[in-house]
Amino acid sequence: MIEKFEGKTPRIHESAFIHPRATIVGDVEIGAKSSVWPGAVIRGDFAKVTIGEKTCVKDNAVLHPADVYHEDSIEYAPVEIGNRVIIGHGALIHGAKIEKETLIGVGSIVFNKAEIKSNSIVGMGAVVLENDEVPERKIVVGIPARTLRDLEDIEVTQIRERTEKHAELARRYKEGLEDIRGTS
Numbered sequence: 001m002i003e004k005f006e007g008k009t010p011r012i013h014e015s016a017f018i019h020p021r022a023t024i025v026g027d028v029e030i031g032a033k034s035s036v037w038p039g040a041v042i043r044g045d046f047a048k049v050t051i052g053e054k055t056c057v058k059d060n061a062v063l064h065p066a067d068v069y070h071e072d073s074i075e076y077a078p079v080e081i082g083n084r085v086i087i088g089h090g091a092l093i094h095g096a097k098i099e100k101e102t103l104i105g106v107g108s109i110v111f112n113k114a115e116i117k118s119n120s121i122v123g124m125g126a127v128v129l130e131n132d133e134v135p136e137r138k139i140v141v142g143i144p145a146r147t148l149r150d151l152e153d154i155e156v157t158q159i160r161e162r163t164e165k166h167a168e169l170a171r172r173y174k175e176g177l178e179d180i181r182g183t184s
Contacts, residue, residue: 010027012030017035018036022039022041024036025041028050029051034053035056035167040061043062051081068113068130081093084159097114105125106124118137119156123139
């Protein structure tokens with residue numbers, strides 16, 4: 001379901017695949033060959049959600065800008081997702097920035113104004129706390145997330161390969177849905 005909110009309509013590249021049971025609302029931009037799978041919710045209401053190219057938002061993930069409360073004001077933090085990122089099943093990205101070629105593990109949380117630098121992995125179920133930064137080429141695990149080790153070259157390559165495979169899978173799904181719609 002793709003919905004307008006307060007005059008803002010999601011902008012989705014024509015080559016992206018959005019599963020019919022995903023929900024995308026408001027100020028959202030999704031890049032070329034990206035995919036959003038069943039149950040995922042991307043809601044651009046407080047601020048914008050930007051998703052790069054060949055990025056995969058898996059089933060039941062939630063992406064939402066943050067409303068960060070200060071003593072005398074509220075700050076709204078957007079969601080920024082780079083190119084070739086995989087957001088795992090059931091992950092929550094809340095007002096955070098994820099740089100390119102990064103893997104966000106199943107069930108993990110990246111919270112208000114946290115930043116995940118390029119070529120990194122947030123392990124399954126890990127929680128990256130508000131304002132934390134995961135350095136480039138690190139694997140973090142746990143609650144709160146802590147560095148486990150450096151990412152190896154093969155793991156960086158595997159993230160790129162996974163994003164290519166997801167982009168191809170999304171293309172196949174998109175073609176299949178177009179075939180069904182065209183024959184009904």
